[in-house]
Each structure stands twice: as structure tokens, then as C-alpha cells.
Amino acid sequence: MWMAHSSSPYGARRVALVCFALLLVALFLFPGQIQGLLQYLGGPVGYAVSIPLEAIASIDAGIANRWGRYVVLQGVQEENQQLRKENEWLRGQHSQLRESAVATERLTALLHFKEQALPTMIAAQVIGRDATNRYRAIILNKGESDGIKPDMGVVTPAGVVGRVVKTTGASSVVLLVTDPNNAIAGLIQRTRDEGIVQGTQQGLAQLKYIPLLSTLRDGDRVVTSGLIGDFPRGLVIGTITSIDKQEGALFQSAELIPEVDVGRVEEVLVIQTSYGQSTKAGAGVDLIEKSAP
Amino acid sequence: MKFLLYLILVLLLVPLQTTLLPHLSVWNIKPDLGLVAAALVGLFAAELEGLLVGLAIGWVLSLFSAGELWLSLLTNGGVGLLAGFLGRQVSQVTAISLGAGLLLVSLASGLLAAMSFKGFDGSQMWWMVQSIVFPQACFDGVMGAGFYWLLSRRFDLNRLRTE
Numbered sequence: 159m160w161m162a163h164s165s166s167p168y169g170a171r172r173v174a175l176v177c178f179a180l181l182l183v184a185l186f187l188f189p190g191q192i193q194g195l196l197q198y199l200g201g202p203v204g205y206a207v208s209i210p211l212e213a214i215a216s217i218d219a220g221i222a223n224r225w226g227r228y229v230v231l232q233g234v235q236e237e238n239q240q241l242r243k244e245n246e247w248l249r250g251q252h253s254q255l256r257e258s259a260v261a262t263e264r265l266t267a268l269l270h271f272k273e274q275a276l277p278t279m280i281a282a283q284v285i286g287r288d289a290t291n292r293y294r295a296i297i298l299n300k301g302e303s304d305g306i307k308p309d310m311g312v313v314t315p316a317g318v319v320g321r322v323v324k325t326t327g328a329s330s331v332v333l334l335v336t337d338p339n340n341a342i343a344g345l346i347q348r349t350r351d352e353g354i355v356q357g358t359q360q361g362l363a364q365l366k367y368i369p370l371l372s373t374l375r376d377g378d379r380v381v382t383s384g385l386i387g388d389f390p391r392g393l394v395i396g397t398i399t400s401i402d403k404q405e406g407a408l409f410q411s412a413e414l415i416p417e418v419d420v421g422r423v424e425e426v427l428v429i430q431t432s433y434g435q436s437t438k439a440g441a442g443v444d445l446i447e448k449s450a451p
Numbered sequence: 452m453k454f455l456l457y458l459i460l461v462l463l464l465v466p467l468q469t470t471l472l473p474h475l476s477v478w479n480i481k482p483d484l485g486l487v488a489a490a491l492v493g494l495f496a497a498e499l500e501g502l503l504v505g506l507a508i509g510w511v512l513s514l515f516s517a518g519e520l521w522l523s524l525l526t527n528g529g530v531g532l533l534a535g536f537l538g539r540q541v542s543q544v545t546a547i548s549l550g551a552g553l554l555l556v557s558l559a560s561g562l563l564a565a566m567s568f569k570g571f572d573g574s575q576m577w578w579m580v581q582s583i584v585f586p587q588a589c590f591d592g593v594m595g596a597g598f599y600w601l602l603s604r605r606f607d608l609n610r611l612r613t614e
Contacts, residue, residue: 171536174498178532181506185521193520200514207465207511214466218474286469286515291480291583292564293517297469323517333517338575339568359578 197324204301204326211329212299215285219424249417250315250394257347257381257392277390279313279427280304285329294337294357296320298426301328310388311429317394317417318342318382319426330428334420335395336361344395345383346374352383355395355414361421363396363414370410374401380414388429453496460488461507469515480583482590483557485512489527490553490595491602493534494544501538505531522567526560546603550596557588 184192280300288295300306302325312319312332321340324331333340337357344355344365351372353365365380378398384391396414403410464485472481485508493501509527513520533556538544561584565576 171498171539174502174532174535177499178502178528181524181528185525189521196510196520196524197514200510203511204514207462207514210462211466211470211515215470218470286466287473288518289465289468289485289512289516290483290518290523290564291587292561292579295517297515324514326514329515331515331517337517338571339517359575359582 201302201327205328208299208301208326208328211297212285215283215299246314246316250317253317253347253379253381253394254392256379260347260350261392278430280306280430282306282330282426282428284424284426288331293339294334294361294420295323296332296334296420296423296426298330298332298428299328300428301325301330303327305430306330306428311382311390311393312426313389313393313429314418314423314426317396318389319418319420319423321388322428332426335363335416335418336420342389342395343383343385344380345391346372346398347379347381349374349378352385353380353409353411355380358413363416365398365412365414367409368411370403370408372410374398374410374412376400378412380412390429453500457492457500457504457507460492460504461511464488464508465511465515468512477590478586480586480590482594483587484594485509485523485527486530486557486560486591487553487595487598489531490534490549490556491598493531494538494549496535497539498532498535501531501533501535502528503531505529518564519567522560522564526563530556530560544599546596546600549599550592553595554588554592557591558584561585561588 282298282300282304284296285299286297288297296319298306298312306322306325308322308325310322312322318335320332320334320337321342322330323333335342335355335357338359340357342355343352345352346365346368349372351368351374353368355363355365357363368374376398380395380398382389382391382393382395394417396416398412399415400413401410402412468481468484472484475481489501489505489508492504496504506524506528509523509525510520512527513523516523534552537552541548562580565571565579565584568576568579571579
């Protein structure tokens with residue numbers, strides 16, 4: 159390699175350096191404002207990008223669908239999909255019924271409890287995965303214009319998928335339950351002990367800050383506690399596979415296998431309003447209606 | 452015309468990166484096409500265009516990622532700018548030298564990203580470096596070198612760069 163004769167105008171080089179320096183200074187001095195502004199401007203840009211994105215995603219889904227239907231086992235594939243959906247729905251129902259049974263026992267004394275409304279949900283399709291390798295996230299084909307906002311919970315009939323972290327006009331980014339940066343308030347269904355569910359580097363999840371006196375065991379189900387965030391109580395997060403109880407520690411923790419296979423999820427429901435909140439007519443569909451296969 | 456080309460590049464990078472590349476990932480690692488594109492634009496179109504296209508790529512890709520916007524802006528914009536400078540200083544760029552350069556730049560941006568994670572201890576950071584940052588840097592280097600080699604088979608790249 160040897161030095162080339164520079165043909166770049168010196169002015170352009172200077173402008174580039176000044177621009178970059180200004181950007182650095184602006185990001186350093188006003189990080190929130192700059193990021194907020196760019197995120198705001200990203201709303202309309204999201205519409206433009208969503209056109210090729212949805213087109214390619216639908217071609218991709220079409221190829222995957224055709225491959226599954228006609229090249230691999232035609233009839234079996236269809237039947238299997240139907241059964242899987244039904245199974246997922248039944249598992250969700252089963253878990254909710256178990257949750258209801260436990261709650262009913264505890265709340266017998268509170269018969270005058272206010273009647274709860276079902277959460278309203280928006281159905282969305284998964285059209286991509288996170289643009290980087292550093293986060294476990296999925297991209298949905300619905301965004302701000304459909305009423306999706308950051309921090310909304312995302313589920314399938316089987317259980318929790320994750321939480322919306324970013325939106326543009328026509329798409330949104332969902333941080334999965336298996337990402338170490340995600341934290342959801344959880345509850346062991348059998349013992350009623352609370353903790354925080356966080357993703358692990360291995361792509362699983364762990365329940366942290368469980369009280370030392372908790373009698374949890376392998377196979378216990380963990381559900382959302384409904385106390386923090388936008389998840390209603392009782393949605394399945396996962397099943398405990400191992401318990402970590404160290405001597406001298408203030409809490410114990412447990413490893414979970416998430417109920418939803420987040421690597422293969424194709425359609426999801428975004429929780430627009432939680433239990434008991436008012437709902438806009440026509441803004442979404444209720445859980446039972448939408449989740450039935 | 453050039454603006455239109457850049458616009459198409461930025462618009463197509465998102466579906467490529469988010470929808471198609473996950474199918475081609477190796478051990479769940481996919482290359483960062485945004486970084487490769489910013490480097491190539493910087494190399495052929497000098498600093499200012501490298502910087503602006505890099506910033507645009509970083510901004511648009513960050514809208515489709517859970518990651519921080521500033522990191523994506525700085526890394527992609529910085530790579531475009533750096534590639535522009537190097538492209539003007541070094542006369543004979545080969546596929547291997549470009550690949551090695553991209554590997555180093557990707558490694559540096561990955562380390563910056565790993566350090567920006569809040570609440571990560573040493574072991575978690577080391578895990579991230581060895582299982583995500585380093586393989587991705589290798590992947591980026593190979594992709595950059597591959598693209599450059601493919602382009603060099605069709606065009607006289609050294610002439611293009613000095614024009």
C-alpha cells in the first residue's frame with residue numbers, strides 16, 4: 159500500500175469533520191433531546207421503510223409457507239399447525255383457569271370485588287428480527303398509527319412474548335422476554351411468591367429476588383403478577399427448571415423455560431389496555447375473541 | 452441520481468438486515484450490513500458522503516432495533532468518515548485489507564456497545580464479546596472483503612476511488 163494523491167476537496171473533508179464533531183457534542187450535551195427528536199422524525203420514515211420491509215417479509219413468509227405446504231408434508235403440516243394453535247390456546251386457557259381457581263379461593267371473602275373488563279388487544283404479525291445481534295427483539299407490522307405505544311405488553315395465547323420498546327408510524331420493536339435487558343414482574347403460581355423475570359444470555363429466563371422461605375420447586379409455573387407494567391395478572395411466562403439457593407444470600411433465584419418459543423413466533427397480540435381500564439370502542443379485540451384458533 | 456441510489460440503499464438495508472439475514476445467520480450471528488455499506492460508500496465517495504450515508508443508515512437501522520440510537524449513529528457515521536479518510540490516503544486497497552479494517556472497526560464498535568450495557572458485570576461482558584462481538588466482527592470482515600472482491604471483478608475500483 160502506498161499513499162494516494164488526494165483528490166477530495168479540502169473543504170468537504172473539513173465539513174465532514176465539523177459535522178461529526180458537532181454531532182458528538184450535541185449527543186454529549188443533549189442526549190435525550192437529540193434522541194427524542196430523531197425518534198420523532200423516525201415516525202414518518204418508518205412508513206417509507208415499512209413498504210419494502212412488509213413486501214419482503216410477505217415474500218419471505220410466502221416462500222416459507224409454500225415450502226411448508228407443498229414441498230414438505232402437505233396435509234400433515236396443515237393439521238399440525240392447527241393442532242399446535244389449538245394446543246397453545248388450550249394451554250393459555252388452562253393456565254388462566256388455574257390462576258382463576260387460586261384467586262377465587264383467596265378472594266372468597268371479597269365478593270364485592272369490582273367486575274373486571276378483559277384487556278383489549280391488537281393482533282400483529284412478526285416481520286423481522288432486531289437489526290443488531292446484541293438484542294433479542296422482533297419487529298411487528300403495527301405501530302403508533304395502530305395505537306401501539308412503548309411499554310405495552312406483547313403476548314400469544316400461550317403466554318408472554320415481551321414488551322414494546324420502540325415504535326415508528328407503521329412498525330414497532332418488541333424486546334423479548336429472553337433478553338437480559340428485559341424485566342417483568344412475575345409470580346410463582348403455586349406459592350404466590352413474587353420476583354422479577356429477566357432474560358439470560360443463553361436465551362432463557364430467570365426469576366430473581368424470590369424470598370428465601372419460598373417453597374418453590376421444579377415444574378412450578380411463573381405468571382405475570384400484574385403489579386408493575388402493562389401485563390395483566392396471570393399470563394404464563396414460563397416453567398421453573400432449576401433453583402439456585404446460595405448460602406448467605408438474601409434471595410433465591412430460579413431458571414425458567416419460557417412458555418412461548420420466541421424464536422418461532424409469527425403472530426402476537428399487543429395488550430392495549432390492561433384489566434379494569436377503560437377501552438376505546440373498536441380499537442382492539444378482546445383476548446378470548448382473538449385467541450380462539 | 453446519486454441521492455436516489457443512496458435512498459434505495461438505505462431503504463433496502465432494513466428488510467435485508469431484519470428479514471432476510473436472520474435466515475443466513477451462523478450460530479445466531481448475522482453480519483452488520485449497515486457497517487459494511489457505510490465503509491464501502493466512504494471508501495468510494497469520500498468522507499462527507501461516507502459520513503452522511505453512514506449517519507442515515509445508522510439512524511434508520513436504529514429505528515428497527517432495541518438498541519440505543521446514539522451508538523448506531525456514531526458507529527455507522529464514524530465508519531463512513533474513517534473509510535473516507537483512509538480511502539483518500541491509501542492508494543491500493545485490497546479485499547483482504549478492507550476485510551481486516553472492517554473486522555477491527557466492527558470489533559471496536561461492538562466493544563463500545565458492550566460497555567454501554569447497563570448492569571453488565573465482567574463475566575457477562577466477556578460472554579458478549581466472545582459470543583457476539585468477535586464472531587460478528589469476523590463476519591463483517593468477510594462480508595466486506597467479499598463485496599469488495601465482487602465489485603473489483605466488475606469495475607476498476609482504484610480508478611473509481613480516485614475519480
